[in-house]
Amino acid sequence: MSAGTPAQEHRARVVVIGDALIDELRSPTGMREFVGGAALNVAVGLSLLGEDVILLAMVGDDEPGRRIREYLDGHRVRLIASPSPSGTSRAVSDRADGGEPRYEFNDAARARRISFDAEARAALDAADLVVVSCFPFDDIEQTAELRAAVDRARDRLVIDANPRAGMMHDRGEFLRGFERMAGEALLVKVGDEDADLLLGAPLSEFVSRIRRGGPGEATGGIGGRNPAVLATAGRDGARLHDDGIEVHAGIVELPGPVIDTMGAGDATLSAVVHRIAVDGVPRTDVAWSAALGDAMAIAAATVRHEGALLRRPREGSAAAS
Numbered sequence: 001m002s003a004g005t006p007a008q009e010h011r012a013r014v015v016v017i018g019d020a021l022i023d024e025l026r027s028p029t030g031m032r033e034f035v036g037g038a039a040l041n042v043a044v045g046l047s048l049l050g051e052d053v054i055l056l057a058m059v060g061d062d063e064p065g066r067r068i069r070e071y072l073d074g075h076r077v078r079l080i081a082s083p084s085p086s087g088t089s090r091a092v093s094d095r096a097d098g099g100e101p102r103y104e105f106n107d108a109a110r111a112r113r114i115s116f117d118a119e120a121r122a123a124l125d126a127a128d129l130v131v132v133s134c135f136p137f138d139d140i141e142q143t144a145e146l147r148a149a150v151d152r153a154r155d156r157l158v159i160d161a162n163p164r165a166g167m168m169h170d171r172g173e174f175l176r177g178f179e180r181m182a183g184e185a186l187l188v189k190v191g192d193e194d195a196d197l198l199l200g201a202p203l204s205e206f207v208s209r210i211r212r213g214g215p216g217e218a219t220g221g222i223g224g225r226n227p228a229v230l231a232t233a234g235r236d237g238a239r240l241h242d243d244g245i246e247v248h249a250g251i252v253e254l255p256g257p258v259i260d261t262m263g264a265g266d267a268t269l270s271a272v273v274h275r276i277a278v279d280g281v282p283r284t285d286v287a288w289s290a291a292l293g294d295a296m297a298i299a300a301a302t303v304r305h306e307g308a309l310l311r312r313p314r315e316g317s318a319a320a321s
Contacts, residue, residue, distance in 0.1 A: 011050060011051055011052045012051045012052065012128040012129060012277035012278070013051075013052050013054075013126060013127050013128045013129075014043075014046050014051045014052065014053050014054070014127060014128065014129045014130075014131060014273065014277060015053075015054045015055075015056060015123050015124055015127040015129075015130050015131070016039050016040075016042050016043040016046070016053060016054070016055050016056070016130075016131045016132075016133065017039060017055075017056045017057075017114060017130065017131070017132045017133075017135060017146070018037065018038060018039025018040075018042075018056075018057060018114075018131075018132060018133040018134045018135055018162075019037035019038055019039050019040065019057060019058075019089060019109070019112060019133070019134040020035075020036075020037040020039065020040040020055065020057035020058070020059055020068050020072075020079075020088075020089070021036055021037040021040075021068075021088065021089035021090055021091050021109055022034070022035065022036065022064045022067070022068070022088060022089070022090045022091070023035075023036035023037075023091050023093065023262070023307075023308070024090060024091065024092045024093065025093045026092065026093065026094045032306075034306075034307045034308065035067060035068050035071040036091070036262075036307070036308050037057065037089070037091075037134065038133045038134040038160065038162045038265075038266055039055060039057060039131075039132075039133040039134055040055060040057060040068070040072070040077075041263055041266035041267075041270075041308045041309075041310070042131055042133055042160075042266050042269055042270050042273070043055040043072075043077045043131075044071075044072070044075045044077055044309065044310065045266060045267055045269075045270030045271075045309075045310035046131075046270050046273060046274060046277075047075050047076050047077050048075065048270075048309075048310050048312075049270060049271070049274040049310070050274070051274060051277055053076075053077045053078070054077070054078045054079075054080060054123050054127075055072065055077050055078070055079050055080070056080050056082070056114055056116075056120050056123070057079065057081065057082065057114070058081070058082040058083070058084045058089065058108070058112050058113060058114060058115075059079065059081040059082070059084060059088055060084040060086070060087035060088035060089075060108060061083075061084075061087075062087045062088055064087070064088035064090065065081075065084075065087070065088040068088065069081075080119055080120050080123060082113060082114050082115040083115065084108050084112075086106075086107045086108035086111060087106075087108050088108060089105070089106060089108045089109035089112060090105070090106040090108070090109060091103060091104070091105050091109060091164075091166075092104045092105075093262075103164065103165075103166050104166055105164065105166040105167050109166075109167055110166070110167055110169075112136060112167070113136070113139070113142055114135075114142070114145075114146070116145050116146070116148070116149040120149065121149055124149055124150060124152075124153055125152060125153070127153060127156065128156060128277060129156050129157075129158060129273060129276065129277055130150055130153045130156055130157050130158065131158045131159075131160070131269070131273055132146070132150075132157070132158070132159045132160065132181070133159075133160040133162050133266070133269070134160070134162040134163075134164065134167075135159075135162075136167070136174075137161075137163075137173070137174045137175075137176075137177030137178040137181070138168055138169050138170040138171070138173040138174035138177060139169075139177075140173065140177070143177040143180075143181070146181070147180075147181065154184050154185070154186075155186060156186060157181075157184070157185040157186055158185060158186055158187045158188075158189070158269075158273055158276075159178070159181055159182050159185045159187075159188050159189070160188075160189040160190075160265075160269055161178050161182075161188075161189070161190050161191075161194045161198065162189075162194070162265075163178075163194055163197050163198055165197060171197070171198060174198065175198045175199065178198070179209065179210065179213075182210050182227060183210070183213035183226075183227065184227075185227045186227065186228070186276075186281065187227060187228045187229075187230060187272070187273075187276070187281070188210050188227045188228070188229050188230070189229075189230040189231075189232065189265070189268075189269050189272075190203065190206055190207065190210065190229065190230075190231055190232075191203070191231070191232045191233065191234075191265055192231075192232070192233045192234060192236075194206065203231055203233055204231075206231075207229050207231050207239075207241055210227060210229050211226045211227070211229055211241060212226065213226065226243065228240065228241065228242035228243075228281065229241045229242070230268070230269070230272055230292075232264075232265055232268060234261075235251060236250075237249050237250040237251050237296060238268060238292060238295070238296060240288045240291075240292050242282075242288065245284070245285045245288055246285075247285050247288045247289045247292055248292075249289070249292040249293050249295070249296045250296070251296065251300065252293075252296045252297045252299070252300035252313075253300070254297075254300045254301060254304060254313060256304045257304070258303045258304060259303065259304055259305055259306050260303060260305065260306045260307060260308075261303050262307065262308045263302045263303070263307065263308025263309065263310065264299045264302060264303050265299075266308055266310070267295075267298050267299045267301075267302040267308075267310045267311075268295045268296065268298070268299045269295075270298070270310055271291075271294055271295035271298040271299070271310075272291055272292070272295045275290075275291040275294065275295070276291075297313050298310060298311070298312055298313070300313070301313045301314075
């Protein structure tokens with residue numbers, strides 16, 4: 001299957017757990033708003049790639065929440081919403097001075113929680129894959145609830161650390177909660193910025209910790225296997241590490257300028273999860289190379305548009321062939 005062609009014959013049931021919010025982008029040219037959130041981006045991306053997707057996220061009963069619900073409906077993603085007493089989460093990216101963006105989050109985003117009620121647990125039990133992204137791992141009680149809710153889905157679990165400094169309350173607890181869950185997952189995604197924020201160390205060191213199950217000795221993971229790790233490093237592309245396999249994929253060149261890198265990581269994860277949903281977990285370097293190459297092509301198409309909506313390379317482009 002090429003990166004430009006969605007799967008039409010297979011629709012996996014995927015549940016995505018995490019954040020849904022309004023992205024407010026401020027720049028010298030003005031202010032624009034997008035429906036976003038890492039988990040929401042992944043859920044919508046997977047739906048665009050052909051999967052049957054449910055999103056578990058906290059969404060307020062307000063106008064921004066209505067916009068999120070309509071957006072998800074438009075992309076055929078079913079929402080199981082957790083109540084939000086403080087309204088809908090909002091992230092402000094301020095680039096008004098033309099420099100590096102500064103991110104601020106409202107009270108709802110900083111206090112986000114997922115309610116794992118009967119409806120949510122039924123969806124998780126029926127899922128072919130469960131993806132967790134931008135979860136509050138520094139909330140001990142919430143992380144325990146997550147562990148209990150996905151207890152029967154450990155062999156179907158994908159986790160993206162996706163920490164946000166403006167959302168995090170306790171870096172050490174976030175790292176502990178994330179690593180404990182990651183050591184039991186099928187696939188874990190981390191980025192170079194995650195490694196710097198959580199560990200103050202290079203990405204390679206963070207990958208090694210995850211592969212061996214945390215700061216100590218190897219735990220054996222699921223069925224005696226440590227988790228596969230998808231490591232993204234911006235301009236340096238991405239690497240996949242999985243039991244003696246290490247493959248690298250560089251940035252894919254496509255026509256047109258890079259407009260917005262906000263959705264690159266989420267698009268990459270969506271594409272890899274889609275490949276697992278269709279073909280199962282790759283077990284050879286050739287298979288992983290193909291999966292990662294497709295993912296990087298999709299990420300390259302995504303960053304050539306404003307916002308984080310997943311895009312596929314146009315038919316006829318080198319990356320889509």
